[in-house]
Amino acid sequence: MILSMTGYGRATAGNKKFVVDVEIKSINSRYLELFLKLPQLLQNKEYELRELIKNRIKRGKLSVVILLKKNGQAEDEIALDEHKLKNYLSLLKQVKKAAKISDKIKLEHILYSRDIFTSTVEEISEEEFKVVTNALNSAIDNLLEMKKKEGKELEKDLKKRIKLIEKKLDEIESLSQGSVNEHFVKYQEKVKLLLEDKAQSILDERMQMELAILAERADITEECVRLRSHLKFFLEAVDKEQEPGRKLNFLCQEMNRETNTISSKTLSVNITHNTVFIKEEIERIREQIQNIE
Template sequence: MTSMTGYGFGEVQTLDFVLSVEVKSYNNRFLEIAHVMPPSFSLFEAEIDSSVKAVASRGRVEVNVKFKSLRSQVQVTVDEGMLAQYAEAVSKIEKITGKQVVFSFADLCAVQNLISETNDLEADAYRPALKEALDIAMKQFAKSRKVEGEATYNDLVRLLDGLSQSFDVVKTDAGKIEDSLRESLLAKFAELLKDRGYDEGRFLQEVAILLVKYSINEEICRLTSHITEAYRLINGDEPCGKKMDFLCQEMNREINTIGSKNILVEISQKVVTMKDCLENIREQIRNIE
């Protein structure tokens, strides 16, 4: 079982740069991947998404890529031919005017195309480093989701066991509903009709009709099947969050029907316990794939 929440961090450092990848995820109905990275690294989005999809099938996954250069990425170049021409022109001006011409660095920078800057950050060159950092982060990410998933699994087993134990009491006491209803109706009708008499055969027929109406045997059969399926799902290898969510809706329907038909205090108490367990189960499965 795998949780939808997880965290991983990977970093690669060289003499020239530090590149890190942070991955974290939260609960979400579907798989959604968000990226935060330098614009020049956007060409890696498809590779990042592929790595995420290999680990996660549901949840909002945020991937944060950071790049820090430990040396300047800017290369300054001087057009030496143009500079030589300007130097020759200045020499002629000084010779003609007899005055020294002084140029500041700012004056030189103002000359168009004399001094130019280029950024040598080519993102593709950092692909191996990104892959290494991403692999480290994804391994941590997958492990953290697995660890949290195991904790959730243990809690789900505990809650399902609690629901099953209460349900066992309901199944044991289900027959008492019919006995209690029959005895109650017999006593009531006998009191009402004691002076006039009544057709016991007809009465028992009417009681049988009521017993069918108040019987919880069908609900017991369906709920038994749902609980068995829930144990199978959480012990399987496939993501089960969506299926468990649907199964909880079905179990809730059967438990509510049992509660509405029931006339025994002891069953009512167990219905409350089953509802409480089921609500906690539904909370937990919101965290799993």
Template sequence: MTHSMTAFTRQTIEADWGSLQLELRSVNQRYLEPHFRLPEALRDLEPAFREALRNRLARGKVECTLRFEPAAGGESLAVNRTRLAELARALHEVRAEVPDAEMPNALALLDHPGVVESRGADLETVQREALALFDTALNDLIAGRAREGKRLAELIQSRLDGVRIQVAEVRALLPSILERQRAQLLERLETLKAELEPQRLEAEIALLAQKADVDEELDRLETHVTEVERQLKQKGPVGRRLDFLMQELNREANTLSSKAVVAESTRCAVELKVLIEQMREQIQNIE
């Protein structure tokens, strides 16, 4: 099933120790690129969160925001003396190297990460609940990406149907296209007869006929359309493959356009490019 890289989820939990709110937001990105905003007391959860994302997602920029609100009256602040001592030693070394350096005041010291700790809530319980909340949020995010991916697949399929229609129209136009190409070929041959020897003239005829043939381009367009449809039904990430197929479709559309000799085939070639570009824009959001 096709998955989008765009989705959002917000999950919350409330208990006697307080509340947690977790948001996951993902947008398209060439690779998996996670970003975390976690409260200091729960910073140690980042490796577990990162590993869970890596195991279940392949692409996308994913922003994770976790908020922790301790229960009213259930939290007190305490100074981490070990952390404060380490900070004091570091400041002493700075003063020794740079005597004129301005030292922080007490409030700035308290604001340094890890110096002040929240006490009251059972941190292990909060971490355990945060991990469970993250798992719930990730499941919901993936479900959202799947729903959006289904809509993208439907949109792409409608454009693929349009490509098939344009290919069928060009095939129906082939008799008139070939007649026009034959006329142009004869016009050129009238000029070439006076300039080329018979063997060279035959070679020119074969070359012009080959350049005028669009049947091969139409076959390849249909082949690529079938492959895109097959990829849309595959499990796992398919975005990069689809992007490559869009390049191949565009290549054939450009070749068809360069060989167009009647107004109708030119219009079909332009419409093909529009349909392919619409698909390419949507495929940028597919995992």
């Protein structure tokens, strides 16, 4: 089954006191890369959240944003502790009096003390953390659903291109029938042209054997068989592999290798044109594969 690496998922979960919003964005990456943006309250839970994601997503660059709200306020919203503020102002007045400072107390003096500011949510219980994991799992479910839909479209495109390659390979195999004999005749004609009148006396049995061996090297039967085998394995991987991305990329390399060999061995212009078409399709397939998990 093919899954796209690009996708988006979002979910919200909560209870009477607690609400969590989760947003996940995924794009292409060779490996799994996680970037988590968490509220202060969940910093000590980052490892558990990462492991949960890793168990469900194998490849891609994921950006995960989690927001917490309790009693209608965001977790990281700053609140003023008025009791601490009064104590701090009293302390400043005492300092002024003891130091005999006549300057007025300004807002900037008050802001120097971080103790007067508190977070509206100070701790999270196991029950509340379960709300977080439920929201995260739901967001991952939505992400996977989108990845599956895109994966189906990718699968259709890949199979269509493999069929086009198979059709061109059929043409190449048809054109290559008797190609060894054709190459042998062409080599003979070239030798005769080079030697002119001396051709009949020099083209002895040894020369004929050398030309035959040279013509035999232009045979592309083995390359066609291997290319067809790679195409078969490619389709099987698309249908049966759970995580086919890396295997499909390897098969693309092998398909391209066989196609290049066919192109370099043949003397047929039509076969060469067909190999160019095949290489173009392989490159398009390779580009598509970069988006597969």
